[in-house]
Structures are given as structure tokens and as C-alpha cells.
Amino acid sequence: MRVLKYKEAISEATVQAMEADESIFVTGHAVDYPSGIFGSTSAAAEKFPDRVFDCPSMENAFAGIAVGAAAMGQRPMFVYPRADFMFLSFDNLLNLACKWRYMYGGNAGHVPIVLRAVVGKGWGQGATHSQSPHAPLAHFPGLTVAMPAAPADAKGLLLSALTSNHPVILFEHRSLFDHEGEVDEAMEPIPFGKARIVREGHDVTIVATSLMVSEAVTAAEELAGRGISVEIIDPRTIRPLDEAAILNSVKKTGRLIVADTSWELCGFSSEVAGLVAEKAFKHLKAPVRRIALADCPAPVSMPLEEAFYPKASTLANAVLELTGQNTENMSHIDEVSLFKGPY
Amino acid sequence: MPPKTQPIDPLASENHETLLRLHEELLRVRHAELALAERYKQQEMRTPTHFGVGQEAVAVGVCAALEKTDVAYSHHRSHNHFLAKGGSVYRLAAELFGRETGCSRGRGGSVHLTDLSCGFVASSAILGEAMSAATGSALAFRLGNEKRIATAFFGDAVAEEGAFYECLSYAALKKLPVLYVCENNGYATESPLSIRQPAGADISGRVASFGVRTIKAEGNDVLAVLTAAREAVAYLRTEGTPVFLECATYRWLEHVGPFYDHELGRTYRTEQEVAGWQDKCPVIKSRAAILEAGAADEATLDKMQTDIQAVIQADIEKAYGDPWPDPQQLFDNIY
Incomplete structure (x- = not known):
């Protein structure tokens, strides 16, 4: 089987999912820069320039904007180049997105939003560029929290996220982005809850x-x-x-x-x-x-x-x-x- | 840019039907809220409820300018908007009673209402969320080349939240078809505007600095609100860029619950202040306009009211008799 880097696996999953579903769009700060979130969004940005676009610094409102877009049938994927900025999204994420399906009794549809959060480590990045708030988020019913550790899982879990009907958060450790591993070329989603x-x-x-x-x-x-x-x-x-x-x-x-x-x-x-x-x-x-x-x-x-x-x-x-x-x-x-x- | 919308002349006979339709809707919203507030006192609606009595003209006027396919979001004081957009009293009452037939199947309560069939997507209790979500729906319409409009109703305190400014900036930047409706009732729970925002601060003025079109309307005059909303909607459909509509209005009852503040000895506002706004009641104003225009007589309007009240009472009783949700379904719809 082919060997891909973690970041290439994310990139491939994004492109394949977007080819299959034109309701997916990707935004977040710097997603369409040539550097493309450490190489994970640049291929999608090149292929789908209308559906991969930069976002102002507005993590608070954007989590709610993603909900409102998803409620109308879009599939937003929002990327946090630093997971620490997610704290700014906690209101709309925890009070609205993850409760949407339940608190409207299933009558307000689904809000399939995907949040990718990159976790930093080392080289003196310090207290506010190195956190991974996966545990506080996993506390909340209604969310799925994924932590891919290998390239194949990065692809498979992202594919599941982009075809899921509810909010999914993926924590991607920056130190893993150049790790290599075998990755299936086909779209093989990995189910949530399977170790x-x-x-x-x-x-x-x-x-x-x-x-x-x-x-x-x-x-x-x-x-x-x-x-x-x-x-x-x-x-x-x-x-x-x-x-x-x-x-x-x-x-x-x-x-x-x-x-x-x-x-x-x-x-x-x-x-x-x-x-x-x-x-x-x-x-x-x-x-x-x-x-x-x-x-x-x-x-x-x-x-x-x-x-x-x-x-x-x-x-x-x-x-x-x-x-x-x-x-x-x-x-x-x-x-x-x-x-x-x-x- | 579309031409400025002319004020609706109540005396012109071609407008009489509009006057009566608006009045009927005002009565439906007003008497639903009054009847629900009365019933609420019996402690059988166990969900903190923010009644919108006194503020009906904003919801009714704006929703009358929207199409059914346009969507609306609201905040904690959401009954008016739910009903004016087309939601039913029966399903609202059932939700307040916590019944399975409630609009949110008894999982949401007063502050979490939905009815997608009429375009009322959601209300939420946290300030700024309605605005964010409506902005997102407008983004979806822009991406999908749809001619629909997303509307958010919210109060003056939302202008104190960060999400307010993020949304305005984004909607202006992306040219999103979103109508922001600010119901400025002067209070956030019991805190007056004067202690929350700097003296002389003008919410619409701040909004205009983002390049967002602003319109102000007399919020207790349903015709004035409808005129302003039609102007906003025409602008949104042609220009496709956001509009901010600020309506001055006033809440009669306590922040949360069915009583007048003075009945409970609260002193953050005077009984006289409330009475002054009750003199500017949107229902009285609408009725006076109809009578002056000769669109209907007193007896017709009285009958309209009693008929509506009877339907509302029947809806509430029907909802009360409905079944509870089954605890076996506690975990339904988490995902």
C-alpha cells in the first residue's frame, strides 16, 4: 500500500470528500494560503477555490455561523491552525451545535459541522499555543471527538466526519504532520468509537x-x-x-x-x-x-x-x-x- | 438600489385588507401570550418563560414582509417570532407543558423553539447565537445562489456581545442576505440601557460604521415596522447585502415569568413607566388605525378578538391533554 504523510492523508480525504459532496466548504484562518494549514488544505484550495476560503479572526461567531449554514444543508469544515483558539468558539459549539439535534427534539434537522484543531508542541510555543482541549469537549453529549494518531486514521476519521450528521471535532497534533504510514487510496471511512x-x-x-x-x-x-x-x-x-x-x-x-x-x-x-x-x-x-x-x-x-x-x-x-x-x-x-x- | 418604500397609507382602501390581516396577527400573538402567561401561574409549565407582551408589532411587521421560504431565528423572548413566522399556538403550548407534541417534543422548552415547516429555524437562550446562526444561513444562501433571506431577532443587550460585531463585520464583508432585527426594549433582565452602554451610544450608528445599511422604525407601530421591513427586504433581495433594523419597543411583564414587576415589588422600573408604554400599545394603535380608516367597525374587531381567544384557549387545553414524552426515549436524537 502507498505511504503518505499525515498531512497528505488529511489533504487527500478533504479533496475526495469535496469531490463527492459539493455542499462541503472549508474555512478558517489561512486555509487558502499557499502553506495551507501545514499542507493539509492547499490541494483542496487549489481544486475548489470557491469552497475553500479564508476567514477573519472570529472564532466566537463562526462556530454559530457554521451551525446556521449546516442547518440550511451545507457542510462547513472549520480549521483552527491553533487549537487554543477553539476556546473562543465554546459558546456556539457547546450551547448550540452539540445540543441542536436534541434540544429541538430532532425537529430542527442536523448540523453536520466538522472542526479540525491543530495542537502545537515544543520550540517554545508556550502556554497558549500548545493546548489540546479534547477532554473538556468530550464531556459534552452531542459531540464526537476524534484524535487521529496515524495517517490512515487521519484520512479515515476525517472521511467519517465529512459524511457524518452531527458535529465532529478532530484534534490533529502538529508533531504528527510529517509522520508517514500506509494509507488506502480509496475512500474508506473509519467508524467512530472503534479503537x-x-x-x-x-x-x-x-x-x-x-x-x-x-x-x-x-x-x-x-x-x-x-x-x-x-x-x-x-x-x-x-x-x-x-x-x-x-x-x-x-x-x-x-x-x-x-x-x-x-x-x-x-x-x-x-x-x-x-x-x-x-x-x-x-x-x-x-x-x-x-x-x-x-x-x-x-x-x-x-x-x-x-x-x-x-x-x-x-x-x-x-x-x-x-x-x-x-x-x-x-x-x-x-x-x-x-x-x-x-x- | 431599490426605490425607497413608501409608507403604508392606512386610509387608502387597497390597504384595508393588510391592516386587518396585521391586526388579526397582532391579536393572535398578544392573546396567546396573555393566555399562556395566565396558565403559567398554575405551575404546570415548568420552563422559564420570557413573555413578549407589548413587543408584538416588531415580530408581526417583520414576518409579514418575509416569504415562507425565508428563515428566522430568535432569542430567549421568542414566542412572538415563532408565532408570527407561522408557528402554532398549540405546539408552543405543548412545548411549555413539556409534552411530546411540543414543537421541540418537550426537549427544548420556551427558549428552544423550532418549526422548519414555516421557516422558524430555532431560538436559543444565549445572546448572540441567533445572530450567528442567521448569518450562517445567509452564508449558505449565498454559497447556494439562493434568493432567500435569513432573519435574526434579538434585543439591545446583544450589542454588548462580541459575536454581534463579528457577525456584522462578516456579513458586510461577504455581502450576506441577512436581516438583523434589534428589538430595543431598553432593558437586559433588570439592567437599563443606561448602565450597560455609554451615554448617547447609538446602536444603529455603530452598526452603520461596518457599512451595513440601517433602518430605524417605531417598534410599536405595526404599519411602520412593515414599511421598514419591506424596504429592508427589497434591498436584501436586490442588493443581497445585510440590513439592520432597529425597533424601539417595550416589554410589559417581568423579564421571566407572568407577572408585572410592580406586582412583585420590583423597583428597577416604575409602574408609571410601564403605563406610559401601555398607552402606546401596538394593538390599540392598530385598532385605532383600522377604525379611523373605516376598514372595520368596533363590533367586527371585538368579534375578531373573541374568536381568536376561543381558538387559543382550545389549543392550550388540547396541548395540556397531550401525552408526556416517554422516559425510554431520553437518549433519542443526541446525534
């Missing part, structure tokens, strides 16, 4: 989201050399959540680490810990571990930033602890960022 078993194993389960999936894979490869077998579950969507995939894995391994791209408190890692405590408690051989961002805003200075983000070595050491072994310095397995700024 991917990234790697099978029997000692420890790591449930990982977004960028933390590849960090978990690095950790698992290192640990395999030491005779520890790690199973990695990528839920792909956190609402709906594939509970069965997580519970089945924990029943098999008895040990759980949840690795997330945001904070612990009231976050996705806590949600999964709660789920397992409630429904698989008797299978646990050790306490659940949550691996998430340090509990402070994202700092800028290099050593502080280094200390802020969990990485493959953090996960590998957590596995050693859970399996009763001594921890050690494993920084050699961590990816060295080759990124040259500015972002």
Missing part, C-alpha cells in the same frame, strides 16, 4: 492518544528487548469511547497506563482510569498510572519545556515500575526534534 490495537502484548496495557501513541510504540519496542510485552490501544475517538477494547486489554494484562496529550485532572487519562476502576477492578494487578502533561501551563524555556512533556522514556519507566522493576535513565530512546523554526 485500534496498535500492538498486541500481555504484560501491560498502554492506552495512548494522539502523539502519545508513537511515544508508546517507541517505549514498547525498547521494552520488548527486555522481555516485557506491552499492548497499545489507540481509542481514536474519545467520544464515543471504545470501552470494550480497553477493558478487554486490561483483563488480559492486568496493568494499565494511560498516556494523554493534556493534563491529568478531569482529563482523558482520569476518565479511562475511572472506567477501569469501575468495570475491571478485579483484573488489576497494580494501580493504574496516568502519564500526562506536568500540572502547569506549558513553559517556553528549553529545560522547562523538556521537563513539561512526557515522552517515550517516561512511559518505559512507568512500565518498569508497574512490572516491579527498577527505573533507569532511558533518554536515549526519546526522539530528538529535528524541527527548525519558526513555527
